[in-house]
Amino acid sequence: MLQQVEIAVIGVGNRARKYLTCLPAGVKVKYLVEPDLVRLGLGSKRYGVPAENCYASADAFFAAPVELDAVIVAAPDRLHVSLATKAVQRGWHVLVEKPVAASEEEYMHLLDAAAASGVQVGVCLEMRFYPFFKRIKEICRFGSLGQILEIEHTEHIGPDRMAHTFVRGLWSRVEETGPIFLSKCCHDADFILWLTGADVLDVKGSGSLSKFRHDPSTPFYCIDCKKRTCPYSAVRLYRDRREWISGFDVPAGLTLGDVIDAELHGGRYGRCVYHCDNDVYDVQDVEATLSGGIKLLMHLEGVSDIEGRTTVIRGTEAVLEADRTHIKVIAIGSGSPDAQPAGTVLLEEDYSSIVALPLHAGADRLLVEDFFDAVANNRTPAASLASALPAHKLCWLAG
Numbered sequence: 001m002l003q004q005v006e007i008a009v010i011g012v013g014n015r016a017r018k019y020l021t022c023l024p025a026g027v028k029v030k031y032l033v034e035p036d037l038v039r040l041g042l043g044s045k046r047y048g049v050p051a052e053n054c055y056a057s058a059d060a061f062f063a064a065p066v067e068l069d070a071v072i073v074a075a076p077d078r079l080h081v082s083l084a085t086k087a088v089q090r091g092w093h094v095l096v097e098k099p100v101a102a103s104e105e106e107y108m109h110l111l112d113a114a115a116a117s118g119v120q121v122g123v124c125l126e127m128r129f130y131p132f133f134k135r136i137k138e139i140c141r142f143g144s145l146g147q148i149l150e151i152e153h154t155e156h157i158g159p160d161r162m163a164h165t166f167v168r169g170l171w172s173r174v175e176e177t178g179p180i181f182l183s184k185c186c187h188d189a190d191f192i193l194w195l196t197g198a199d200v201l202d203v204k205g206s207g208s209l210s211k212f213r214h215d216p217s218t219p220f221y222c223i224d225c226k227k228r229t230c231p232y233s234a235v236r237l238y239r240d241r242r243e244w245i246s247g248f249d250v251p252a253g254l255t256l257g258d259v260i261d262a263e264l265h266g267g268r269y270g271r272c273v274y275h276c277d278n279d280v281y282d283v284q285d286v287e288a289t290l291s292g293g294i295k296l297l298m299h300l301e302g303v304s305d306i307e308g309r310t311t312v313i314r315g316t317e318a319v320l321e322a323d324r325t326h327i328k329v330i331a332i333g334s335g336s337p338d339a340q341p342a343g344t345v346l347l348e349e350d351y352s353s354i355v356a357l358p359l360h361a362g363a364d365r366l367l368v369e370d371f372f373d374a375v376a377n378n379r380t381p382a383a384s385l386a387s388a389l390p391a392h393k394l395c396w397l398a399g
C-alpha cells in the first residue's frame, strides 16, 4: 500500500482546480503541465509547485526523466487518449476526464495499454458518486419498481451553461471537441447503464441546431446590443452577475473587471449567441434498446430554461420520477398480490439542500478519494476505464 502518492496534473483548468481542492492526505502535486503560461504561473504559486517542475508542453514533460505515481488528465477532450496512454506506458496510474475517446479504436488503445502496464485508470464520471443518483440506483435495485420496462431521461442545459459552454465556449464545435451528446451526455448514458447494469443492443439518434443560429439582425457583441433582457446576454452574465467567470484568469497588473471588459469588447465570451461559429446540436433525441427489454429514451435539451436532469423509470410495479431535486415512487396498481392501489405514493424524498452543494454535491471529492484509494490499495476504481466503455459506445452510436 502506497503511503505517499506523487502526481502530475495535465491541463490546469476548471476541472483540475476542482480536483486539486479535494486531494486526500498523502497525495502531493509534484508536476504541472499547462500550455497557458498565465495559468501555469498561477498554478505554480497556488499549488506550491516549483517552476522547474512546471511544463508548458506535454511533449517536454513526457520526455523528461520525471518520477511519479499517478497523473490527472484534465486537458481538452481530444487529447485525453494520447496523454493518458503516454502516462500509463510510463507506469503511472491515471484519472482521466470524460469523454475518454472519440472512437472505440482509440478507447481500446488506451484500455490495452493500461492492461499491459498493470496500472489503474479511473474516469471522471462523478454521477456515480452523487447521493441523489446513488439513491435512484438503490431504489431500482431494492425498491418497489418491479422489472424496469422503460427509462426516459432528459438533460436540460440552462441558458447560462448553453451560452457559455456550447455556443460561445470551448465545446461549441464538433470538429474541435466532438458531438455535444458525447461531451455532455456521456455522464447520463453512464448513469443509466450503471443503474440498470444493462447492455446496449441498438441506438438511434437525431439532433439539430434549432436556436443558436446566425441572426444578422443582432450586433456581433452583446455589449453593443440594446436587448438587455436577453437570457443569453454576456454583459449580464459576466459583468453584472459575475457568474461563469472562474476560467477568466487575471494576469499580474490587471483586475478581474479588466479581464471581463476585454472579453465583452472583442473576446470569445463577449459574442452574441447568434454570431458564434458553433455547430454542435442544441436539441437531440436518442432511442436505445437495452438488454432485458428496457426501452431507453434520452433527450438533450439545450434550449431549456432550466438546468439539471429529469428521469422517469417505469417498472412493472411502480414509476420512479426524479426531478432534479426530488425523487418520488408511485404505484401503478399492477394487480400483483402485494400491490398498492394505482397512484399511491410509495416514497417521496427531497434532496434540494444537497444537490446545490459545491463540487457536484461532493461527488467530485468522493470520486477523487475513491481513485486514490484504488491506487493505494491496487484495486480497480469504482468508475474504471473498462466500466465506462459501454456509455461511450452508446454516445458514439447516438452521433
Ligand SMILES: NC(=O)c1ccc[n+]([C@@H]2O[C@H](COP(=O)([O-])OP(=O)(O)OC[C@H]3O[C@@H](n4cnc5c(N)ncnc54)[C@H](O)[C@@H]3O)[C@@H](O)[C@H]2O)c1
Pocket (backbone or CB within 6 Å): 010, 011, 012, 013, 014, 015, 016, 033, 034, 035, 036, 039, 057, 058, 074, 075, 076, 077, 079, 097, 098, 099, 124, 125, 126, 170, 183, 247
Ligand atoms: N467531469 C465533469 O463533470 C466535467 C465537467 C466539465 C468538463 N469536463 C471535462 O474536463 C476536461 C477539462 O475541462 P475544463 O472545464 O477544465 O476545461 P479548461 O479549458 O478550463 O481546462 C483545460 C486545460 O487544459 C489545457 N491544455 C490545452 N492543451 C493542453 C495540452 N496539450 N496539454 C496540457 N494541457 C492542455 C488548457 O490550456 C486548459 O487550461 C474536458 O475534457 C472536459 O470535457 C468534465
